[in-house]
Amino acid sequence: FTAGGLQETLQVLAKGCTEALKVKACSIRILDEKGKRLEIRAAYGLSQEYLKKGPIEIEKNPLDQKVLRGEIVSTLDVSKEPLFLYPKEGKREGICSLLSVPLRMKEKPIGVLRIYTSRPHQFKKSEVSIANTLALEGAIAIEKARLQQKMQTLMEIAKTINSTLDLPEVLKLIVKSAAKTMGYKAASLRLLDREGETLKIRATYGLSKKYLEKGPVRVSESPLDQECLAGKPINISDVNAEPRVGYREEIKRE
Known part of the structure; x- marks a missing residue:
């Protein structure tokens, strides 16, 4: 349609x-x-x-x-x-x-x-x-x-990604498109640092500056991110009911 x-x-x-x-x-x-x-x-x-x-x-x-x-x-x-x-x-x-x-x-x-x-x-x-x-x-x-x-949007994203070598712009496009295409509040993309110990923020959409400055995401302290980095998709319907989620107060305020 x-x-x-x-x-x-x-x-x-x-x-x-x-x-x-x-x-x-x-x-x-x-x-x-x-x-x-x-x-x-x-x-x-x-x-x-x-x-x-x-x-x-x-x-x-x-x-x-x-x-x-x-x-x-x-x-x-x-x-x-x-x-x-x-x-x-x-x-x-x-x-x-x-x-x-x-x-x-x-x-x-x-x-x-x-x-x-x-x-x-x-x-x-x-x-x-x-x-x-x-x-x-x-x-x-x-x-x-x-x-x-959604499929049309994803195809447009793929075309845009293939047409530029500007990594920051590509990452911004990915998170913005992910949030808008799925109809969600926000999206973020983090990449591992060189030591493989911390997930550094590289692109966001729909999140406040205060929330983004809440603190580091250390892999050793985040069981959920450990699972995700092992290749397992994580789906949480209510972060307030998930004890493995970090920075729960900051998430609630956001």
Whole structure:
């Protein structure tokens, strides 16, 4: 998928969902890179005025917090639902009932598929099943597009690396691209000193100067780096729960 191809696919999905369930409208929103907002990616049956009503910020939206945790949320009447954001705009748009289904890939939330009706409607199990299937198709399309984008970025990195002999610039490009391509907060690259005793910082992206000055990384004092240098990839889901991680207070502050 290209960016345009993904947009077209999601738009077809939104239209297909609306027509298959014979409802007023359907929208597809995807989490932004920081995971703080749901941004509109496709919609069918909704006015531009309604779509521009305002941002969907997760921390201010208990309803979507539930959905992103994996729940399917059905709302019979949005005008009587205190968790529904923008009730006035919803009323003007003629929205009554709502079905919100999570877009998930490998158990990770990536967005929300939303179905709207103009009259009170209790969604049947069969309708929820159809919406869930379409949400899965949407999530797969999004994941494919992201993987393609990552591959394209990696190819561009490889071309850039091959076109320059400036090692510092190459290392900077590698860490920046690694963080941005994977959608992570930061990245760093350390190389062993001549004695093979300390890992010296050579390039970083997204880390503060204060954090980088926290102290040396001595291989003899770092079991994790010893494993990594032996050729074993290290994946830590929560550094606060990993006793082998050094400088934990500094990491927490960062």
